């Protein structure tokens with residue numbers, strides 16, 4: 001029996017249409033939060049959770065992600081010749097050890113569930129994690145590490161959840177809760193993007209999953225769900241009853257960086273946390289009041 005979550009899948013093949021025109025030629029997952037792309041934070045979070053193998057589900061126009069985690073020979077040699085030690089050090093998070101990254105192509109963005117299914121041969125028959133890079137969680141230990149702790153206690157499927165307001169319920173997969181100890185919630189059902197009146201709770205899936213490989217048996221059916229896409233939520237929902245299923249209310253500040261306001265808020269929050277930028281930003285923020293729209 002596998003006692004560790006060794007592999008993570010990063011689905012990065014989506015269109016990023018909410019960030020057009022920027023995402024016409026730059027993958028959404030390469031948009032920077034301060035000075036690191038979203039995907040870099042996702043890899044860091046997976047590392048903190050003890051993950052050893054990183055699977056990227058890419059698509060057309062996503063080559064920059066592969067290059068980012070490659071050895072940049074010319075750049076590193078030039079920086080080294082010029083004694084740019086700080087710049088060289090900044091590249092350290094981009095190094096993945098030899099053989100620890102796999103890239104698989106999703107030829108068409110048919111949905112998150114389909115993207116995960118594209119990774120089936122690389123994952124094989126063991127439990128694995130999924131991180132959506134456009135959801136950031138600012139926390140020392142990381143969100144996935146907290147979920148791995150819950151998985152050691154409960155096994156099966158574990159998802160990260162957060163309470164969302166009524167007007168956001170229709171943007172997320174929503175949990176039908178069972179037993180709830182305030183942190184760990186038993187998952188009795190899941191509904192993808194429900195109308196508020198049909199939502200079984202306000203507990204939304206927030207882009208972090210630990211999944212039993214049995215989810216691939218459901219994904220291979222290719223059932224079309226909300227928005228005409230093959231939904232991971234629907235495949236997970238079909239496994240309820242056959243594997244234990246729990247949700248974790250994690251610690252940390254969450255930013256939905258698939259949304260412009262959430263992305264900008266993440267940039268400010270992450271910058272404020274940094275010794276090199278935080279104090280300068282605090283000085284600049286008062287000047288921004290001149291830009292506030294009159295009607296706000």
Ligand code: UTP
Pocket residue numbers: 011012013014015016017018019028029057106108109110111112114115132133134258
């Ligand atoms: P999103 O729906 O947030 O991303 O999917 P998107 O489709 O790229 O963005 P918008 O809505 O058009 O602005 C969450 C994650 O799943 C990946 C995306 O790349 C993103 O990281 N994804 C989504 C895939 O890999 N394949 C898909 O078919 C759909």
